[in-house]
Amino acid sequence: MWLKGDFVRQGYVVILLLFTLLVAGCGQKEIQNAVNWPVDDFSATTQDNKTVALKDLKGKIWISDFIFTSCADVCPPMTANMAKLQKMVKDEELENVEFVSFTVDPTVDTPERLKEYAGNFGADFSNWTLLTGYSQEFIEGYARKSFKTIVKKPENESQVIHQTYVYLVDQDGNIKKTYDLFKNVPYDEIIHDIKALQ
Numbered sequence: 230m231w232l233k234g235d236f237v238r239q240g241y242v243v244i245l246l247l248f249t250l251l252v253a254g255c256g257q258k259e260i261q262n263a264v265n266w267p268v269d270d271f272s273a274t275t276q277d278n279k280t281v282a283l284k285d286l287k288g289k290i291w292i293s294d295f296i297f298t299s300c301a302d303v304c305p306p307m308t309a310n311m312a313k314l315q316k317m318v319k320d321e322e323l324e325n326v327e328f329v330s331f332t333v334d335p336t337v338d339t340p341e342r343l344k345e346y347a348g349n350f351g352a353d354f355s356n357w358t359l360l361t362g363y364s365q366e367f368i369e370g371y372a373r374k375s376f377k378t379i380v381k382k383p384e385n386e387s388q389v390i391h392q393t394y395v396y397l398v399d400q401d402g403n404i405k406k407t408y409d410l411f412k413n414v415p416y417d418e419i420i421h422d423i424k425a426l427q
Contacts, residue, residue: 258425260397266404268375273331274362276344281358283402290426291327291398292318292419294410295372295380295391297334298346303393305350307410311395312350315357317416323423325400328357333368333380333389335361376404395419399426 270283294311296304311328318326330347332338338346343359352359363371365382372380372391381390393411396404397419406422408415 260405260422260425263405264407266375266377268398268402268404269371271360271363271367271371273360274340276340276347276354276359278340280362281360286327286329286398287402288400289325289327290400290423291329292423293329293331293376293396293398294394295331295333295368295376295378297332297389297391298338298342299334299387301388303411306412307393307395308347308350308352310410310414311357312347312352314395314414314416314419315353316351317420318423319353321420321424323420323427325427326356326423328352330357330359331368331372332359332361333372333391334382335363335365335368397422397426 268283272280272282275281292311292314294307296307298304308330311330315328330343332343338361340359340361343361344354347354347357347359369380369382372378376394376396378392378394379390382388383390393409394407395410395414397406397408398404405426408419
């Protein structure tokens with residue numbers, strides 16, 4: 230025999246379960262181990278010889294990396310992996326996502342050279358911007374301060390020392406997470422984290 234108090238208690242249990250499921254569902258949209266590193270302003274030249282600055286990315290989620298066109302080892306697979314990630318974002322119909330590649334060898338990488346390089350990997354330039362037009366000193370300091378990463382071109386060397394990370398940046402210009410873009414790229418995790426920002 231059901232008593233009124235039992236019915237009320239059962240109602241509370243159902244509400245509590247629904248609330249728990251709702252909170253758990255929301256929790257799945259969170260970025261695990263997120264950071265909040267603000268990106269400093271910059272001024273650069275795109276592969277189409279246009280000027281771009283941080284304000285032009287305001288309100289957009291962006292995926293960013295550091296590469297250079299004469300890289301002998303890690304950059305080709307990184308760029309191929311970036312192109313694969315770009316296609317996955319398109320297939321998932323995720324909007325307002327930009328891909329931004331900074332060259333770490335700006336004296337060599339002209340806009341034309343960057344465009345040809347990325348084009349060889351099937352880059353879609355509608356939302357992939359490759360940047361140059363700044364000094365070597367600038368990019369080394371900028372990478373260190375904003376992205377917490379190493380960029381260094383030794384004197385009289387053609388190869389530039391840099392790490393193989395890709396960065397997720399939110400709509401306010403804050404880096405939220407880093408991932409390896411060279412080997413074992415966590416594509417599903419990156420897609421999940423982009424969705425968490427939308």
